[in-house]
Amino acid sequence: MSKKGLAAWILILTSLALAPLSYSQSQHIDAEELKRSAPRIYIDCEDCDTEYIKTEITFVNYVRDRKEAQVHVLITTQSTGGGGREYTLTTLGQLDYAGQDDVLKYYSNKTDTDDEIRKGLVQALKLGLMRYVAKTPLAGRIVINFQDKVKPTSVVDKWNFWVFSLSGRGFFSGQKSCLYRSLYGSFSANRVTPEMKIRMSVSGSNYLNKYDIEGESIESTLSSRSFSSLAAISLSEHWSIGAYLSLSSSSYSNIRFALKPAPAVEYNFFPYSQSTRRQLRFLYKLSFHKVSYREETIYLKTSEHLWNESLSATLELKEKWGTISATLEGAHYFHDFSKYHVDLYGEISIRLFKGLSLELYGSAARIHDQLSLPKMGASYEDILLMRRQLATSFEYYFSVGLSYTFGSIYSNVVNPRFGS
Numbered sequence: 536m537s538k539k540g541l542a543a544w545i546l547i548l549t550s551l552a553l554a555p556l557s558y559s560q561s562q563h564i565d566a567e568e569l570k571r572s573a574p575r576i577y578i579d580c581e582d583c584d585t586e587y588i589k590t591e592i593t594f595v596n597y598v599r600d601r602k603e604a605q606v607h608v609l610i611t612t613q614s615t616g617g618g619g620r621e622y623t624l625t626t627l628g629q630l631d632y633a634g635q636d637d638v639l640k641y642y643s644n645k646t647d648t649d650d651e652i653r654k655g656l657v658q659a660l661k662l663g664l665m666r667y668v669a670k671t672p673l674a675g676r677i678v679i680n681f682q683d684k685v686k687p688t689s690v691v692d693k694w695n696f697w698v699f700s701l702s703g704r705g706f707f708s709g710q711k712s713c714l715y716r717s718l719y720g721s722f723s724a725n726r727v728t729p730e731m732k733i734r735m736s737v738s739g740s741n742y743l744n745k746y747d748i749e750g751e752s753i754e755s756t757l758s759s760r761s762f763s764s765l766a767a768i769s770l771s772e773h774w775s776i777g778a779y780l781s782l783s784s785s786s787y788s789n790i791r792f793a794l795k796p797a798p799a800v801e802y803n804f805f806p807y808s809q810s811t812r813r814q815l816r817f818l819y820k821l822s823f824h825k826v827s828y829r830e831e832t833i834y835l836k837t838s839e840h841l842w843n844e845s846l847s848a849t850l851e852l853k854e855k856w857g858t859i860s861a862t863l864e865g866a867h868y869f870h871d872f873s874k875y876h877v878d879l880y881g882e883i884s885i886r887l888f889k890g891l892s893l894e895l896y897g898s899a900a901r902i903h904d905q906l907s908l909p910k911m912g913a914s915y916e917d918i919l920l921m922r923r924q925l926a927t928s929f930e931y932y933f934s935v936g937l938s939y940t941f942g943s944i945y946s947n948v949v950n951p952r953f954g955s
Contacts, residue, residue: 616727618645
């Protein structure tokens with residue numbers, strides 16, 4: 536074979552050997568280009584398994600800062616009547632997708648496992664992201680399948696939408712000079728439909744602390760029993776009426792027995808259908824109290840009948856810039872308007888700018904209605920062991936914090952080694 540022929544064969548064999556590599560490299564480059572064109576997504580969810588979402592949905596890019604995202608996915612939840620959860624997935628278009636918003640719902644059952652819930656949530660999220668992926672070159676790589684299922688039929692519920700729950704727990708600990716025991720049990724029955732909500736619960740608890748100090752034994756005991764119920768009727772997208780009923784007994788509050796029926800009316804400034812995203816509710820209650828005390832009170836009462844009214848305003852917002860949850864409540868007794876209380880409590884989380892968030896938590900109360908305080912007061916042991924309610928004119932709690940995150944905006948990678 537001539538030198539020219541040998542050179543030609545070498546060139547042909549080399550080309551054949553490199554062809555698969557070049558094709559593979561070309562595929563890899565194409566995939567990388569497609570990935571760069573994928574929508575940038577910011578997942579805004581407090582209780583979601585974000586690592587699972589990133590593992591299952593790989594046709595988008597995940598970013599850590601909402602301002603870098605083309606789609607802000609806000610996932611909010613609330614309880615359903617059956618003990619499950621309603622997940623509201625709000626996709627908010629930004630930058631290239633500004634104004635392209637959508638809302639999807641996913642419902643979990645009380646009996647669903649965590650794995651079943653996250654799979655259902657991921658499936659709903661995939662559907663919600665399709666409208667954005669369809670506008671990118673990735674659309675050509677997306678395959679959509681339809682799983683044929685039985686036709687929807689009217690629900691026949693042998694329980695008539697009633698859900699029952701029974702729970703009990705005990706906690707025991709101790710050492711040579713200290714013993715602690717706690718017992719708690721509860722039973723609840725709930726029925727929730729779009730037209731009406733019924734909730735009932737019974738609970739009881741007992742606590743015992745025992746200390747041996749230099750041969751002297753000190754015991755601290757607390758006990759409580761309670762029954763509470765609510766029946767609420769939906770009138771419209773903004774109005775509801777209902778009634779509360781409670782029976783209680785508490786050694787801490789010096790209550791032997793208390794009966795409190797209370798009709799109520801509520802107005803929601805926003806439609807109830809938007810309740811997972813925003814609420815501004817005003818609740819008015821008129822209560823009758825029939826109370827019997829364990830010990831004579833500071834007002835020389837062993838029992839009394841009282842009328843009370845209260846008004847509360849609750850604001851809950853979940854938006855791209857953060858969340859707000861706050862309640863302001865005021866109440867007073869009719870027999871003496873100087874017996875009142877005002878409570879303010881809530882939390883605020885605000886994203887100030889890229890990577891920086893401000894978080895505020897707190898509560899404050901002005902208290903002038905402690906009618907059940909015992910005349911004998913609290914002993915030194917009662918105060919230290921918190922066995923009795925103490926006289927006060929105010930209470931407060933407050934915390935403030937900042938968090939700042941910086942670095943790469945992308946967060947596609949999931950590496951589970953050595954835990955999260």
